[in-house]
Amino acid sequence: MSRFERQLPIFGEEGQQRIMEAKVGIAGCGGLGVNVITALAEAGVCRYIVCDNDVPDVTNLNRQYIYSAGDPRPKSVISAEWILALNPAADVEAVSEPVTSENGDMFAGCDVIVDCLDSFEARMALNDHSQRLGIPLVHAGVSGFSGQLYVSVPGRTPCLRCVLGTARDPEGPVPSVGAAVGAIAGMEALETLRIVSGLGSACEGVLTTVDLSTMRTERVKIERDSSCSCSEPRS
Numbered sequence: 001m002s003r004f005e006r007q008l009p010i011f012g013e014e015g016q017q018r019i020m021e022a023k024v025g026i027a028g029c030g031g032l033g034v035n036v037i038t039a040l041a042e043a044g045v046c047r048y049i050v051c052d053n054d055v056p057d058v059t060n061l062n063r064q065y066i067y068s069a070g071d072p073r074p075k076s077v078i079s080a081e082w083i084l085a086l087n088p089a090a091d092v093e094a095v096s097e098p099v100t101s102e103n104g105d106m107f108a109g110c111d112v113i114v115d116c117l118d119s120f121e122a123r124m125a126l127n128d129h130s131q132r133l134g135i136p137l138v139h140a141g142v143s144g145f146s147g148q149l150y151v152s153v154p155g156r157t158p159c160l161r162c163v164l165g166t167a168r169d170p171e172g173p174v175p176s177v178g179a180a181v182g183a184i185a186g187m188e189a190l191e192t193l194r195i196v197s198g199l200g201s202a203c204e205g206v207l208t209t210v211d212l213s214t215m216r217t218e219r220v221k222i223e224r225d226s227s228c229s230c231s232e233p234r235s
């Protein structure tokens, strides 16, 4: 416990125990993902599913600091190795697949799923898995200086579909600098720790947008989209 001495005033011993027992699903090991796993491993999270089918590319390296150009291994495998280096007691399952509408069962048994993805379609598939499995979903997105955070709790808040609606991916690569990605990912990791420790999330049902060029934040309570399947009574 001395390793976590400085965070015990934040989470308490019971909260720290919950952090160390929690199982976290990490969907995407790109810029958000590498920062989130680092923060969670530091804080003592021991059990992970990490999912990503990409291999490192030189254009990733301005923000995805755990990779080297030319490493032929999938990011999920390198991420698992990174977590184990930070926390040798960790139990990490690496899944080298994209998140699709078919493979959500890998997240069964997780206490929380963290959306570190970069495509609308994969995010919507992940949202539907979160709803079906009844597991809270922590979402973050970042583009240039703009970031956003949202936490969906199945049965209690609107889902991520209600937030993103008919948004689509922009054409071409999203502008991205490591310091901005790291800032938003730090917030995403903190929300995850607040959930698993029992402190509760400040983003539950509330979309928080952060403009890192002006340091302005906005918070909007999300209403359920009556046409969304999350409005249907849960069986």
Ligand SMILES: [Zn+2]
Pocket (backbone or CB within 6 Å): 158, 159, 160, 161, 162, 224, 225, 228, 229, 230, 231
């Ligand atoms: Zn919904």
